[in-house]
Amino acid sequence: MPPNYWIRPFRKAVAVKIVHYPEPILLQKCQPIEKITEEIKQLAQDMIKTMHEGNGVGLAGPQVGLTKQIIVINPTCEQGKDEVLLNPVILKRKGRELGEEGCLSLPGIYASVMRAQWIRVSAMLLTGEKTVFTAEDFRARVLQHEIDHLNGILFISKIQPAEEVMVKHKLHSMQNKVLANA
Numbered sequence: 001m002p003p004n005y006w007i008r009p010f011r012k013a014v015a016v017k018i019v020h021y022p023e024p025i026l027l028q029k030c031q032p033i034e035k036i037t038e039e040i041k042q043l044a045q046d047m048i049k050t051m052h053e054g055n056g057v058g059l060a061g062p063q064v065g066l067t068k069q070i071i072v073i074n075p076t077c078e079q080g081k082d083e084v085l086l087n088p089v090i091l092k093r094k095g096r097e098l099g100e101e102g103c104l105s106l107p108g109i110y111a112s113v114m115r116a117q118w119i120r121v122s123a124m125l126l127t128g129e130k131t132v133f134t135a136e137d138f139r140a141r142v143l144q145h146e147i148d149h150l151n152g153i154l155f156i157s158k159i160q161p162a163e164e165v166m167v168k169h170k171l172h173s174m175q176n177k178v179l180a181n182a
């Protein structure tokens with residue numbers, strides 16, 4: 001069961017359990033966040049803590065069991081540089097760049113993914129303010145990976161043919177592990 005963020009009282013940030021492949025929630029489309037409540041702010045703090053504890057550079061709603069359009073990112077892993085984006089949408093993409101990706105929901109799997117080198121994104125901040133900004137290179141990659149999560153898309157569906165066999169093999173052993181524990 002996903003953690004229930006909607007009834008918990010206000011408290012300090014906690015790291016929550018990350019949803020792993022092949023949980024079906026990872027393939028679901030997320031709903032936009034209409035109103036910024038205390039619960040959403042708390043969820044954002046929990047996601048930031050969870051991302052850092054997992055040594056990740058980004059985390060999306062479905063990865064903590066919620067089909068809500070929320071992502072947290074920190075591409076440079078610098079303290080105080082965490083960003084929370086609600087309802088993010090990619091408005092424009094330019095260029096192409098191949099780079100290695102991993103995912104906290106797919107531990108141990110790394111593969112090259114082709115992404116736009118430059119993107120323009122619109123999103124809502126935790127203050128309720130709407131923002132439009134551009135990003136490039138690794139920051140653009142992290143954003144594209146996380147925004148994909150909100151549309152139920154995992155990076156393993158975008159890998160290069162040369163790496164497919166290796167990744168499929170690892171995915172099978174992940175699935176078998178889940179079945180063995182069920």
Ligand SMILES: [Zn+2]
Pocket residue numbers: 102103104105145149
């Ligand atoms: Zn991911």
